[in-house]
Amino acid sequence: MRRLRATLRAVAESILAAAIGLVVAGFILKAWGYSPISAYIALFEASFRDLYGIAGALANATPLILTALTFAVAARAGLFNIGAEGQMYFGALAAVAASLFRLPPGLHLLVALAFAGAAGVLWSLVPSVLRATRGVSEVISTIMFNWIGRYLAFWLVANVLVDPYRAEKTITVLPGSRFPTLVPGTDLSYAIFLAVAVALLVYFLLWHTVTGYEMRAAGANPDAARYGGVRSAGVIVLVFLLGGITAGLAGATQSLGRPPTYAVYSGLPQISNLGFDGIGVAMIGRNHPLGIIFAAVFYGGLQSGARVMQLFAGIPLEMVRVVQGVIVLALALPELLRIFRILRRRRVELGGER
Amino acid sequence: MxxxxxxxxxxxxxxxxxxxxxxxxxxxxxxxxxxxxxxxxxxxxxxxxxxxxxxxxxxxxxxxxxxxxxxxxxxxxxxxxxxxxxxxxxxxxxxxxxxxxxxxxxxxxxxxxxxxxxxxxxxxxEQEGSALVGALAGMLAAHYGYPYVGVVLGIEIPVLYHFEGGYRFGIDWGLKKYAQVTGEEPNVGLLWVYTGTFSDIAKGKAAAEAQLEQGAVAVYNVAGPLGIGILEAVTEKLEELGREAGPPFMIGVDANQDWMGDGNKVIASMMKRVxxxxxxxxxxxxxxxxxxxxxxxGLANRGVGISRFLDLLEFIDFGVAAGAIGAERRPEIAANWAAVRASLPTWIWKAVDELEKKILSGEIVVPKPATREEMLQVRELYPLVRE
The missing domain is CATH 3.40.50.2300 (Response regulator)
Structure with missing residues (x-):
């Protein structure tokens, strides 16, 4: 009963936040001489009215569910893993690299996904070990690794995985290791099922297993958890392991399951920012796997609606992004405030430090 | 009614x-x-x-x-x-x-x-416009007594072979024209490099510096944004020489870039009129x-071409509209540009026009290498190595 009430409260908070965001963004649109009404009609009609729109929203949501999980799992355990972005790059590239050889269709997809998960984990390894053994702040190290990863990925695209006939992109993923398109004439692929399944698995792990309980305990009260026998180093490694897998898979959903190219372009234009957007999605979804699924679909709808706002409401991309930013910020605010409250309480408990 | x-x-x-x-x-x-x-x-x-x-x-x-x-x-x-x-x-x-x-x-x-x-x-x-700037570069080097002309290219993709092939052909044509007009046999070579990038401006600068150091009279930018780095290298070289205007110069690409660098550091641009x-x-x-x-x-339907005065005015406005330069600099840039062009003998510009007319009439067909093999053949035909 208490849990139900808490859930309802969270949902009510989110709806209120969304309303505030829409009103504030509406005033901004109005101030710049655009019609908020036609803008919002374009935004929501395009993304949620028909199958085509919904498919677009779900296609956008697919990678975001997975990168949001990277952040959420860590946040539940009291860690701030900002590294989904870099880990996702290597997931996308490793999945492409699996097309350097040939395997039976289907099996090839599984191998590519395994590559992607492993690559994500590999890229999270150093921050994870540094945190577990030396106590190095994972916030700083994962942010730094995102940048190292970005330029390393540029190099890999241009030199190692490069398509010999088209220097601007990597080799194309073989048809046998692609996610088939789910709704023809849209870019929604079967990868959405992978994303949702992983989210459900993470939910099960966190709330229905001892390990998950220990992870959440470490996040809720690290001292009590340690007193109760939870090995914090073990929790840290596990959190990064899970985060690396989900981020790596997020990248793979893009290189294996997003028409038309099935390759990564130099400069990473299709996948850049999916990791960072995932943080916003995790906040909107209150760091809960089920909340994240809904948050990602909403966010994905916002993205495809944004394209249509240019088309039907004549609003330039820059202004569309302002609107998007305001709405997302408003929605993320309740969770942000909660995190700040926890951080402050922890400081007070530690004493002295202000 | x-x-x-x-x-x-x-x-x-x-x-x-x-x-x-x-x-x-x-x-x-x-x-x-x-x-x-x-x-x-x-x-x-x-x-x-x-x-x-x-x-x-x-x-x-x-x-x-x-x-x-x-x-x-x-x-x-x-x-x-x-x-x-x-x-x-x-x-x-x-x-x-x-x-x-x-x-x-x-x-x-x-x-x-x-x-x-x-x-x-x-x-x-692209090969037609590149031939024109190539002819200009060859004649410039011979006129100013520079040993080399240069080109900095981006990633080695087939479309860039059009630029390289046309440029080589043009340089060769320009050098022959120079010999024919002046009676002197010029000794000019080509320095060329594929940087492998269309975004790393620092690489463009480093490549241009190396070419300018060896005595390139002009560096042709065939790498889009790397032109910013090439122009920096040219500007620094001019500072070192204590000059405001080239030589050495940059040769611009795609847009008319003549107005960049005060109007007197980019001798001409190979315009690709998107x-x-x-x-x-x-x-x-x-x-x-x-x-x-x-x-x-191509040249015939104004798709490509070498930059001229009217284009310059059009593209100064383009730069002003984009906020890259202030409108008040219009006369200064135009004057600098005109002074640099006037400092060259008129026959050189007439020779460029002559090549343009011959390409337009079909009398001259510029090579258009599309594959690596064809490119290698063009390189063999116009090696442009200094004796």
Missing amino acids: RKAVFGLLVVSLFLSLPAFAGRVALILDVGGRGDLSFNDMGFKGTEEAMAEFGWEMTVIQSATAADYLPNIRNAARTRAFDLILCVGFLLADALNQVAPEFPDQKFAIIDAVVDQPNVLSIVFE DVGCYTAIKMVHEGTFAGGVLRM
Whole structure:
């Protein structure tokens, strides 16, 4: 009963936040001489009215569910893993690299996904070990690794995985290791099922297993958890392991399951920012796997609606992004405030430090 | 009387009906507006066509490459556009998928060939313009007594072979012309390098520095944004020499870049008129002559060319509109530019015009290498090694 009430409260908070965001963004649109009404009609009609729109929203949501999980799992355990972005790059590239050889269709997809998960984990390894053994702040190290990863990925695209006939992109993923398109004439692929399944698995792990309980305990009260026998180093490694897998898979959903190219372009234009957007999605979804699924679909709808706002409401991309930013910020605010409250309480408990 | 009123009514109805005005969707890649080059030129050409025909345009910019497909598809689904114009070869894959889904929709793409019956692919004869700037560079080196001319290229992709092949041919032609006019046999070589990047400005600067150090009279920018680095290298070299104006010079590309660097450091530009390409595609739809296929834009239809005074004024305004330079600098830049051009003997400019006329008349055909093998053959034909 208490849990139900808490859930309802969270949902009510989110709806209120969304309303505030829409009103504030509406005033901004109005101030710049655009019609908020036609803008919002374009935004929501395009993304949620028909199958085509919904498919677009779900296609956008697919990678975001997975990168949001990277952040959420860590946040539940009291860690701030900002590294989904870099880990996702290597997931996308490793999945492409699996097309350097040939395997039976289907099996090839599984191998590519395994590559992607492993690559994500590999890229999270150093921050994870540094945190577990030396106590190095994972916030700083994962942010730094995102940048190292970005330029390393540029190099890999241009030199190692490069398509010999088209220097601007990597080799194309073989048809046998692609996610088939789910709704023809849209870019929604079967990868959405992978994303949702992983989210459900993470939910099960966190709330229905001892390990998950220990992870959440470490996040809720690290001292009590340690007193109760939870090995914090073990929790840290596990959190990064899970985060690396989900981020790596997020990248793979893009290189294996997003028409038309099935390759990564130099400069990473299709996948850049999916990791960072995932943080916003995790906040909107209150760091809960089920909340994240809904948050990602909403966010994905916002993205495809944004394209249509240019088309039907004549609003330039820059202004569309302002609107998007305001709405997302408003929605993320309740969770942000909660995190700040926890951080402050922890400081007070530690004493002295202000 | 009644008839006249009725006629007037019909006419005014026609004039007021927006449905008779055409609509164009301009789809840009992630580069978007503000690049002072490709995308801004696409916008410029479309805007000019809109003004002339009284049409309306909708600009759709892509936030990420994942937007290409939905952006083109969304525009096609509205069935409201007389033409969907995709600017840039990065959109080719997405267009190739969407075009067959909407066989009645007219599409055009700039700088790539999409082989669909309802797509007009507009590509450029870069070798023709490159031959002109090559001839200029060769004659410059001989005139100023420099041992080399230079070129800094981006990634080694087939379209860049057009530039390199044309440039080599042009240099060779210019050197022969110089010998013919002056009676002196010039000893000039070519320094060339593929940097492997279209974005690393520092690499462009380093490559240009090396060429200038060896005595290149001009460095041709065939790497888009790397031109910023090349211009920096030229500017620093001039500072070292205690001069304001070249030699050495940069040779600009794509847009008219002559106005960059105060107007006296870029001797000329090989213009690839994306704006003319966009304008032409829209005009074809307007006039009802649109058909799928490949439209090659060369010297003959103003698709490529060497920069001239009118272009300079047009592109100074382009730079002002983009906020890159202040409007008050217009006269200063134009004066600097004119002074540099006037400092060269008139016959050199006339020789460039002569080459242009001969290419236009078909008397001279510039090599257009499309594959590595063909490129190697052109390199063998015009080795341009200093004795």
